[in-house]
Amino acid sequence: MKLSDRKKQILKIVVNDYIKTAQPVSSKQISDKYMTDLSSATVRAELAQLEELGYLTHVHTSSGRVPSKDAYKLYVDELMSRGKLTVKELSFIKEQFRKQTSDIESVVKNTVKIISELTDYTSLAYSTMSKEDKILNVKIFRFKPTVALLLIVTENTLIRDKVIRIPEDMTDEEVENANEIINRMFTGKSFGEVLTYSDKIESEFIEFREIFERIIEVLEDYVSSSSGSLFLEGEDKIMNHPEYSDVEKVKNFLSVVNSKEKVVDLLGENKNNIEISIKIGSEDDSIPKDCSLVTASYSAGGVNIGSYGVIGPIRMDYQKVVSVLEGVGKILEEMLKDE
Amino acid sequence: MKLSDRKKQILKIVVNDYIKTAQPVSSKQISDKYMTDLSSATVRAELAQLEELGYLTHVHTSSGRVPSKDAYKLYVDELMSRGKLTVKELSFIKEQFRKQTSDIESVVKNTVKIISELTDYTSLAYSTMSKEDKILNVKIFRFKPTVALLLIVTENTLIRDKVIRIPEDMTDEEVENANEIINRMFTGKSFGEVLTYSDKIESEFIEFREIFERIIEVLEDYVSSSSGSLFLEGEDKIMNHPEYSDVEKVKNFLSVVNSKEKVVDLLGENKNNIEISIKIGSEDDSIPKDCSLVTASYSAGGVNIGSYGVIGPIRMDYQKVVSVLEGVGKILEEMLKDE
DNA sequence: ATTAGCACTCGGCTTTTTAGAGTGCTAACA
DNA sequence: TGTTAGCACTCTAAAAAGCCGAGTGCTAAT
Numbered sequence: 001m002k003l004s005d006r007k008k009q010i011l012k013i014v015v016n017d018y019i020k021t022a023q024p025v026s027s028k029q030i031s032d033k034y035m036t037d038l039s040s041a042t043v044r045a046e047l048a049q050l051e052e053l054g055y056l057t058h059v060h061t062s063s064g065r066v067p068s069k070d071a072y073k074l075y076v077d078e079l080m081s082r083g084k085l086t087v088k089e090l091s092f093i094k095e096q097f098r099k100q101t102s103d104i105e106s107v108v109k110n111t112v113k114i115i116s117e118l119t120d121y122t123s124l125a126y127s128t129m130s131k132e133d134k135i136l137n138v139k140i141f142r143f144k145p146t147v148a149l150l151l152i153v154t155e156n157t158l159i160r161d162k163v164i165r166i167p168e169d170m171t172d173e174e175v176e177n178a179n180e181i182i183n184r185m186f187t188g189k190s191f192g193e194v195l196t197y198s199d200k201i202e203s204e205f206i207e208f209r210e211i212f213e214r215i216i217e218v219l220e221d222y223v224s225s226s227s228g229s230l231f232l233e234g235e236d237k238i239m240n241h242p243e244y245s246d247v248e249k250v251k252n253f254l255s256v257v258n259s260k261e262k263v264v265d266l267l268g269e270n271k272n273n274i275e276i277s278i279k280i281g282s283e284d285d286s287i288p289k290d291c292s293l294v295t296a297s298y299s300a301g302g303v304n305i306g307s308y309g310v311i312g313p314i315r316m317d318y319q320k321v322v323s324v325l326e327g328v329g330k331i332l333e334e335m336l337k338d339e
Numbered sequence: 340m341k342l343s344d345r346k347k348q349i350l351k352i353v354v355n356d357y358i359k360t361a362q363p364v365s366s367k368q369i370s371d372k373y374m375t376d377l378s379s380a381t382v383r384a385e386l387a388q389l390e391e392l393g394y395l396t397h398v399h400t401s402s403g404r405v406p407s408k409d410a411y412k413l414y415v416d417e418l419m420s421r422g423k424l425t426v427k428e429l430s431f432i433k434e435q436f437r438k439q440t441s442d443i444e445s446v447v448k449n450t451v452k453i454i455s456e457l458t459d460y461t462s463l464a465y466s467t468m469s470k471e472d473k474i475l476n477v478k479i480f481r482f483k484p485t486v487a488l489l490l491i492v493t494e495n496t497l498i499r500d501k502v503i504r505i506p507e508d509m510t511d512e513e514v515e516n517a518n519e520i521i522n523r524m525f526t527g528k529s530f531g532e533v534l535t536y537s538d539k540i541e542s543e544f545i546e547f548r549e550i551f552e553r554i555i556e557v558l559e560d561y562v563s564s565s566s567g568s569l570f571l572e573g574e575d576k577i578m579n580h581p582e583y584s585d586v587e588k589v590k591n592f593l594s595v596v597n598s599k600e601k602v603v604d605l606l607g608e609n610k611n612n613i614e615i616s617i618k619i620g621s622e623d624d625s626i627p628k629d630c631s632l633v634t635a636s637y638s639a640g641g642v643n644i645g646s647y648g649v650i651g652p653i654r655m656d657y658q659k660v661v662s663v664l665e666g667v668g669k670i671l672e673e674m675l676k677d678e
Numbered sequence: 679a680t681t682a683g684c685a686c687t688c689g690g691c692t693t694t695t696t697a698g699a700g701t702g703c704t705a706a707c708a
Numbered sequence: 709t710g711t712t713a714g715c716a717c718t719c720t721a722a723a724a725a726g727c728c729g730a731g732t733g734c735t736a737a738t
Contacts, residue, residue: 026700039712044701061718062700137482143475143492149500153482161488161500235574236593245586247578254575365731378681383732400687401731 003053010035010046011055012079015067019317022242024064069281069314072292076278076318083323089118090327097331104300104336109231111308111332116234118324121316122257125308126267129228131192138186140179140211142166148175150218154191162221164214178208182215191223228306230260243290243313256288257311266293267307276325281314292316296325300336308332342392349374349385350394351418354406358656361581363403408620408653411631415617415657422662428457429666436670443639443675448570450647450671455573457663460655461596464647465606468567470531477525479518479550481505487514489557493530501560503553517547521554530562567645569599582629582652595627596650605632606646615664620653631655635664639675647671 003011013034017025027044035043047065050056055074056065067075085093096114097107108125116123134155142148148166166175186194195216222228238244238253256262266287279293287293294316295309308329310321342350352373356364366383374382386404389395394413395404406414424432435453436446447464455462473494481487487505505514525533534555561567577583577592595601605626618632626632633655634648647668649660 024700028700040700041702041712041714042710045711048702058701060720061702062698063720064700139480139482141478141480141490143478143490149490151480151482151488236590236597239586239590239593247584247586247589250586250589251575251578254578258575363731367731379731380681380683380733381679384680387733397732399689400733401729402689403731 007046007050008079010043011050011067011071012075014047014050014056014065015071015075015079018067019315022315024059024066026064029064067315072280072314072318076280076322080319080322083319085323085327089324092118093328093331097335104305105229107332107335108229108298108306108308111328112231112233115308115310115324115328116237118328119310119312119317119321120234120237120240121310121312121321122232122234122237123308123310124233124257124263124267125231125306126264127229127231127306128304129191129222130305131195131223132190134188134190135186135194138179138183138215140164140166140175140182142172142175150215152218152222162218164211164218167210170211174208175211178211181208182212191219195219195223228264230263231308232257232263238312241313241315243315253288253291266311267295267309276322278318278322287311290314292318294318294321294325296329298329298332298336346385346389347418349382350389350406350410351414353386353389353395353404354410354414354418357406358654361654363398363405365403368403406654411619411653411657415619415661419658419661422658424662424666428663431457432667432670436674444568446671446674447568447637447645447647450667451570451572454647454649454663454667455576457667458649458651458656458660459573459576459579460649460651460660461571461573461576462647462649463572463596463602463606464570464645465603466568466570466645467643468530468561469644470534470562471529473527473529474525474533475527477518477522477554479503479505479514479521481511481514489554491557491561501557503550503557506549509550513547514550517550520547521551530558534558534562567603569602570647571596571602577651580652580654582654592627592630605650606634606648615661617657617661626650629653631657633657633660633664635668637668637671637675 010030013030014025017029017034027040027047030043030047031038031040047056051058051065055068055071057068059066093114096110104127108127112123112125135152136155137151137153139151139153140148141151146166146168148164149161150164151161170178235254235257239250244250244253276294276296279287279295281287281290281292288311290313291311292314293309293311295307297304297307299305309325310316312321349369352369353364356368356373366379366386369382369386370377370379386395390397390404394407394410396407398405432453435449443466447466451462451464474491475494476490476492478490478492479487480490485505485507487503488500489503490500509517574593574596578589583589583592615633615635618626618634620626620629620631627650629652630650631653632648632650634646636643636646638644648664649655651660
């Protein structure tokens with residue numbers, strides 16, 4: 001059934017008001033505050049029908065209406081007016097980004113912080129570590145007889161470094177040598193490729209076997225499912241919202257959000273959308289019960305390299321969140337383009 | 340006034356029981372469960388006197404006794420029996436550490452995790468970035484025309500890396516050159532020294548001015564008060580304890596614990612003690628209200644390079660916490676010695 | 679010094695009461 | 709036919725009242 005314009009208008013009012021106040025909204029309020037030309041009785045009739053259609057719920061016989069998940073969905077798809085960031089917010093974002101140094105990691109880290117700050121929700125980002133990412137350069141930097149730092153630079157400007165052990169009896173030249181050979185072998189290849197051929201390659205360089213193994217280990221580690229960097233900010237922000245006035249719920253929320261695997265699961269899904277994606281409630285049940293997730297993804301050089309977003313109660317200020325994500329996203333893309 | 344042995348014994352019972360149950364403990368419970376040779380009336384008399392002396396409080400006229408801060412202090416200083424870790428726990432620790440790779444950062448990170456896991460409290464660690472730490476080696480690794488990775492290896496085996504920008508028109512040789520000169524200048528010097536002389540040095544190398552400035556920036560950044568790495572684990576564990584059944588309190592706790600500056604403040608203090616230090620309640624008021632902090636410090640090569648510990652409610656299982664910190668500490672020291 | 683006994687206190691729980699906000703329905707109205 | 713005033717009804721949230729019992733403090737006896 002198609003909703004009349006008036007029904008839509010009323011539904012929008014209900015959702016807006018409920019998002020703002022977290023209180024069930026009554027017919028009288030609507031008629032008084034938003035639709036002075038209509039009596040509460042008329043509104044009441046409309047509300048009853050909207051409820052019939054599944055967009056509203058009654059907490060109990062008396063006491064106003066609360067939006068259902070369907071209502072939220074309709075709201076974000078059709079009803080919600082797209083907000084713009086205020087000048088103040090925009091300049092705050094720019095201000096924050098200005099302090100920024102170069103590497104992607106810290107840019108993303110900062111982004112997450114800004115988003116959480118601006119929206120007052122828990123915010124998260126995930127940098128994909130894709131198997132397709134091509135290796136540009138591998139550098140073994142030995143800074144102690146038995147210890148070296150392994151640097152891997154990839155196409156997506158991702159740098160990974162990790163400490164590895166070096167056999168003590170290797171001379172610096174040998175290490176240098178190994179490095180060069182490895183570089184020749186790896187450069188231009190993707191993580192995936194390198195790992196696939198690792199057995200074959202390995203046999204060719206028995207002399208550097210040990211170093212080689214370490215490196216492969218590191219690579220495997222990076223590609224392994226839950227790798228990639230995860231950034232989380234404002235986990236505690238959830239407590240600023242009345243639906244989480246109960247410690248049990250907070251605990252549950254945090255246990256999900258603090259589990260890297262689960263979060264990666266959440267964020268991993270919307271690969272291709274540059275668009276903002278909104279998941280409401282247990283529309284998909286990986287999200288913690290009664291939560292919504294709003295995400296976008298960012299890319300460098302046209303390739304999707306991660307996603308970022310906000311997680312919070314279903315009664316979320318979608319308008320604000322979307323505008324913040326859009327605003328920040330634009331600036332973020334610019335920053336990454338520079339690299 | 341000196342406490343009789345019996346009073347001490349009773350006080351110990353009260354603290355132990357209260358730590359375990361979080362419930363005020365009554366004279367009857369004591370007489371029934373712990374001192375069957377004494378009647379509740381006698382115990383009652385003793386309790387009354389202990390209260391007189393300030394070790395116990397009455398929540399209200401009826402309903403049992405609760406330890407005061409003084410009681411906790413006495414408890415940890417004299418009364419508490421030192422616990423040993425169970426075999427199970429010990430093997431758990433070793434198991435966890437076995438997976439460990441080399442670098443300090445991840446060892447410490449792992450340590451924090453283990454502690455939090457084992458104690459069920461929020462656990463934290465802080466790696467000092469001291470001005471006295473001497474620079475062993477500086478390496479500029481240019482992996483893109485305008486971008487380089489700056490590595491700084493220090494005496495305490497700390498490695499810091501950071502991405503810096505390089506002027507595009509510098510040739511690789513020039514960068515190499517700059518690197519060498521900088522290395523000569525910096526090696527053997529402490530952060531503090533380098534920063535002090537930075538003005539003077541700078542004038543000598545106008546040609547490399549830009550790189551030089553970047554490096555100084557990075558150094559400054561590291562030395563700046565809130566630098567050093569902070570590790571936090573199990574922030575949510577606080578909610579497992581009944582005194583934090585109120586969201587407001589949790590919020591307050593988290594707001595302190597999530598603020599890097601504040602935590603660094605907390606941990607920064609007990610520099611010299613290898614010993615375990617226990618701070619109860621607002622004995623010192625930097626700690627979040629009604630919290631206790633148990634810390635120890637770790638060192639490498641005899642130098643103190645950080646501290647780690649546990650933060651939680653005053654009603655904390657000190658015995659368990661201390662034994663875990665000691666146990667983990669020993670293994671940690673060993674691991675770090677290997678480096 | 680210890681203990682049994684008893685009166686007394688007071689928090690926490692359950693129950694009752696009350697007030698008011700909101701609905702649904704109906705009948706009247708434009 | 710859509711809108712509205714009016715009213716009975718429902719249900720919650722908050723306050724008030726009542727009850728239970730755990731625990732204490734004190735006293736008098738052992």
